[in-house]
Amino acid sequence: MSNIVNVARMQLINKWTFLGIPMIILVSSTGLTIAIWAMIPKQDGVTTLVSGSGQAVMWYFLALGIQSLTYTFPFSQAMSVSRRTFYLGTLGLFAAIALGFAILYYVLGLVETATNGWGMGGQLFALGWIAENNAAIQVLFYFVLMVLLFMIGFWFATIYLRWKTTGMLVTWIGLGLLLIAFIGFLSLNKMWMDFWGWVGGFTVPGLLLGLGGLCVLLAAGSYLTLRRATT
Amino acid sequence: MSVIDDSRPIFLQIAELIENDIVSGEIREESQVPSTNEFAAYHRINPATAAKGVNLLVESGILYKKRGIGMFVSTGAxxxxxxxxxxxxxxxxxxxxxxxxxxxxxxxxxxxxxxxxxxxxxxxxxxxxx
Amino acid sequence: MNENMTPAIEVRNLVKSYKDVEALDDITLSLAANRIYGLLGRNGAGKTTLMSILTGQGYATSGQALIFGTNPYEHDETLSRICFIRESQRYPDDFTATQAFKAAAMFFKNWDHELAQRLCTEFALPLKRRIKKLSRGQLSAVGVVIGMASRAEITFFDEPYLGLDAVARQIFYDRLIEDYAQHPRTIVLSSHLIDEIANLLEHVVVIDKGKIMLDEDAETLRGSAVAVMGNAQKVADFIDGYEVLHRDALGSLAAVTIKARLTETQRQMAAELGLELSAVPLQQLVVRTTLAEATKETTPDSLEALK
Structure with missing residues (x-):
């Protein structure tokens, strides 16, 4: 147990990777968006300015998933840490950080609403279709999204670590084939309308369940891949 | 710099070096000889090997052990x-x-x-x- | 008591095969605790593969590798008793040496901070520079510092002197003897060079092409062979009946290395015959033995192949 905590501490020895950089991205992307909004001349009829820059941090978590494995896994082996301990420590740390950021997003969303969109009618955090849910679902939604991105990065990195370029190639080709098969299936059966209808019918809790399941799947896949990975 | 060579086991050479010092009077009878760790560090050899050399001399009665203090040269050595x-x-x-x-x-x-x-x-x- | 009876390292019929090659070919080995071992062999002989499996970083195709009687693979309690820094060890990209030591201090319960500091000073290691920007020798020094200061019950040093200059290597050997004397533990020095570390070793294991070629106490090995030089005919008469490890000829002169511990009478006889005897350094002995074994083993096979 203590070593699981130690792995998390090891990942935090350089504070920048897990804490500093995401904060900088969050602050700078928010600041930049608000600055741009301030420069846009007010147009008639447009009441809200929507920006996706709030996602910037989430994309960084994808890179972080890759980094936290490729940079530190070989070193953790030299520190006589089992793969299981490394896995639990790293994922545990990320879950804690993701939870922190999810709460921060929720709080920023509240501030956004209270200040009438940073005084400019902007929407960065309190995106309409999420903000209308209760607090727990909002936090959980951001949390699951961040963990999902992290897990995707982490999983790809374990595949690469274990099977190198061949593994990457097979994975990408496999995913590509799946996608083509899916598109082909929908096209041949003329089911595109049904598909978009199905997507449009998603509620946030439903989406949560789906993405959450995907997270668990990726987490299990990463662990099984890592168990036999060598540096 | 090393006086240790490859021709024979090192512990024999260590024993011989101590003998030489006793014969020449460099180490007097009833005086203390360096510890095995000191021998090991000085000659850059494995401490266990140095100990084996010293023990050889203990067995033949040239050196004797004072418990908790170290190795001494026997009278008459x-x-x-x-x-x-x-x-x-x-x-x-x-x-x-x-x-x-x-x-x-x-x-x-x-x-x-x-x-x-x-x-x-x-x-x-x-x-x-x- | 029981703990002392259990070997620090025990390997039984260990096999590691890759697609086209047997990296370890049925290795059996037992190493007692608290000694300094030399794991010697050429590059690619299987040393690193063996150490990887012994430290749970790799896994075997078949057979057993036990550390204090337990398989270390994914076993945290056993792993915590081991330290193995690879020759090609990778560190987190943004880590400085100081940060690597900080991490090591968390994981190795016997970590000695003062020893680490002292070694850093002696190696003149730039502590604030990122590890990926260090020279080969400085990188080796980082590994040596972690290995030494970890004071793990079993410590593996993988080609530790790579890129280190003569002074730094001597510092390593001196500190190793010193610290080992005060804190006895099992140390495995893996190397393809033997000369410099020969006197530090208590036991020698030579591995070649995934097989154990030699597993012997260093002291037993020392002086177990002798080189006989002189008139070819006289040399041939003298060495009759001994196992020949190596043979060199120059016209009517011959130099033959034989596996023999000569008595004083034999030495006198050699002198009377006008033959010169010389000691065989451990390095040469290992090379000769390995090569002799290798030719012995491959000859029937290669003959088979020729048919």
Whole structure:
């Protein structure tokens, strides 16, 4: 147990990777968006300015998933840490950080609403279709999204670590084939309308369940891949 | 720099080095010899090997152990070593000397003169060449 | 008591095969605790593969590798008793040496901070520079510092002197003897060079092409062979009946290394025959033995192949 905590501490020895950089991205992307909004001349009829820059941090978590494995896994082996301990420590740390950021997003969303969109009618955090849910679902939604991105990065990195370029190639080709098969299936059966209808019918809790399941799947896949990975 | 060579086990060489120091009087009887770790560090050898060399001398009664303090040279150790070495002298030094002399055609009389000369010019307390 | 009876390292019929090659070919080995071992062999002989499996970083195709009687693979308690820094060890990209030591201090319970500091000073290691920007020698020094200061019950040093200059290597050897004397533990020095570390070793294991070629106490090995030089005919008569490790000839002269511990009488006989005897350094002995074994083993096979 203590070593699981130690792995998390090891990942935090350089504070920048897990804490500093995401904060900088969050602050700078928010600041930049608000600055741009301030420069846009007010147009008639447009009441809200929507920006996706709030996602910037989430994309960084994808890179972080890759980094936290490729940079530190070989070193953790030299520190006589089992793969299981490394896995639990790293994922545990990320879950804690993701939870922190999810709460921060929720709080920023509240501030956004209270200040009438940073005084400019902007929407960065309190995106309409999420903000209308209760607090727990909002936090959980951001949390699951961040963990999902992290897990995707982490999983790809374990595949690469274990099977190198061949593994990457097979994975990408496999995913590509799946996608083509899916598109082909929908096209041949003329089911595109049904598909978009199905997507449009998603509620946030439903989406949560789906993405959450995907997270668990990726987490299990990463662990099984890592168990036999060598540096 | 090392006096240790590859021809024989190191522990024998360590034992011999200590013997040499006792014979030459460098280490006096009833005085303490360096610890195995000091020997190991000085000669850059494995401490276990150094200990084996020291133990060899303990077994033959040259050194004895004072519990908790260290290794000391036994009384009479020098005499004991001298006796052994004298016994080996003929075998180790005279035989090869005679062999080489025969090869070079040096007669017994000539050899005696040479030895007498060497004995009178070289200091008698010089350390053995080993 | 029981703990002392269990070997620090025990390997039984260990096999590691890759697609086209047997990296370890049925290795059996037992290493007692608290000694300094040399794991010697050429590059690619299987040393790193063996150490990887012994430290749970790799896994075997078949057979057993036990550390204090337990398989270390994914076993945290056993792993915590081991330290193995690879020759090609990778560190987190943004880590400085100081940060690597900080991490090591968390994971190795016997970590000695003062020893680490002292070694850093002696190696003149730039502590604030990122590890990926260090020279080969400085990188080796980082590994040596972690290995030494971890004071793990079993410590593996993988080609530790790579890129280190003569002074730094001597510092390593000196500190190793010193620290080992005060804190006895099992140390495995893996190397393809033997000369410099020969006197530090208590036991030697030579591995070649995934097989154990030699597993012997260093002291037993020392002086177990002798090189005989002189007139070819006389040499041939003298060495008759002994196992020949190596043979060199130059016209009517011959130099033959034989596996023999000569008595004083035999030495005198050699001298009378005008033959010169010389000691065989451990390095040469290992090379000769390995090569002799290798030719012995491959000859029937290669003959088979020729048919």
């Amino acid at each position: 020098r005499a004991q070593l001298l006796a052994t070495r004298r016994k080996e002298f003929q075998h180790q030094y005279i035989a090869p000397l005679a062999r080489e002399a025969r090869k070079l055609g040096i007669t017994g009389a000539e050899l005696t003169v040479m030895i007498t000369q060497s004995l009178s010019t070289e200091e008698p307390e010089g350390r053995g060449i080993r």
